[in-house]
Amino acid sequence: MMRDREQGRVTREQGAERTEELLRSVLQKVGDQPEVDRDLWPAMLRRFDEESLHRVSRVPWFDWALASGLVAFAAIAPRTIPVILYYL
Amino acid sequence: MRDDESSVLSRFRQGDMDAFEALFRTYQRSVFAWVLRIVRNPTAAEDVTVEAFWRIHQAHARFDPARGFEPWARRIATHASLDWLRRQKPENWMQPEVWQAIPAAAASDAAVNAEIREKTALAFGRLPPKLRAAALLAVVEERPHQEVAEALGITVAAAKLRVFRAVRRLRRDLSEQGIRP
Numbered sequence: 373m374m375r376d377r378e379q380g381r382v383t384r385e386q387g388a389e390r391t392e393e394l395l396r397s398v399l400q401k402v403g404d405q406p407e408v409d410r411d412l413w414p415a416m417l418r419r420f421d422e423e424s425l426h427r428v429s430r431v432p433w434f435d436w437a438l439a440s441g442l443v444a445f446a447a448i449a450p451r452t453i454p455v456i457l458y459y460l
Numbered sequence: 461m462r463d464d465e466s467s468v469l470s471r472f473r474q475g476d477m478d479a480f481e482a483l484f485r486t487y488q489r490s491v492f493a494w495v496l497r498i499v500r501n502p503t504a505a506e507d508v509t510v511e512a513f514w515r516i517h518q519a520h521a522r523f524d525p526a527r528g529f530e531p532w533a534r535r536i537a538t539h540a541s542l543d544w545l546r547r548q549k550p551e552n553w554m555q556p557e558v559w560q561a562i563p564a565a566a567a568s569d570a571a572v573n574a575e576i577r578e579k580t581a582l583a584f585g586r587l588p589p590k591l592r593a594a595a596l597l598a599v600v601e602e603r604p605h606q607e608v609a610e611a612l613g614i615t616v617a618a619a620k621l622r623v624f625r626a627v628r629r630l631r632r633d634l635s636e637q638g639i640r641p
Contacts, residue, residue: 391631408506413484419510
């Protein structure tokens with residue numbers, strides 16, 4: 373019984389080692405210092421630009437709703453525009 | 461030199477863009493190399509590297525100069541790589557540039573035929589990204605468990621467990637396909 377259990381453990385360990393070997397033969401090691409083909413700083417600057425554009429579209433919905441409400445109110449009652457401007 | 465570096469790190473922490481650029485230029489190669497080990501696709505690795513540095517920039521106020529920049533950057537890059545892996549379909553691992561030799565194709569093992577290689581790559585691609593990343597770093601790249609654990613933000617024991625589970629699941633999947641490693 374003990375011997376069977378020990379044998380099972382050894383078989384599992386050997387199987388795991390062979391699986392690791394197989395994996396290593398399929399997926400080659402990248403190595404220590406693979407070269408990046410180009411300087412990535414321009415791409416980083418583009419990412420900053422994209423993010424600043426997205427920030428405009430990330431204005432909270434209630435700000436847009438408030439602005440739309442004010443425009444609609446001003447269109448319906450144009451005489452209130454000076455009052456609104458006074459309170460802004 | 462050491463003073464220069466600590467000055468750059470402390471300026472980066474305060475959100476100084478020049479300090480960020482200096483760190484980017486110093487560490488872009490090592491971060492790219494780390495990301496490539498996980499995503500295994502040079503084009504994707506470039507995008508993930510930029511994404512990682514974006515996150516690094518966003519998190520500048522949380523950076524602790526005493527703990528060093530590279531391990532912190534590596535951890536953020538690992539999470540960015542995991543996010544990339546999560547967005548990929550397992551079939552994408554069938555693309556030769558992903559699972560074949562990087563950077564150059566070495567002579568393939570004659571004992572391992574093309575069909576077994578393909579099935580292994582596909583089975584590996586079906587593993588959850590967290591297990592795949594742990595196995596890639598520890599088994600394929602042969603990085604120390606300590607380093608893998610730090611990059612994944614887990615303990616060494618948890619990293620070993622992930623590698624063990626990845627290998628066990630891969631072995632089971634291959635056995636179901638009639639491949640007994």
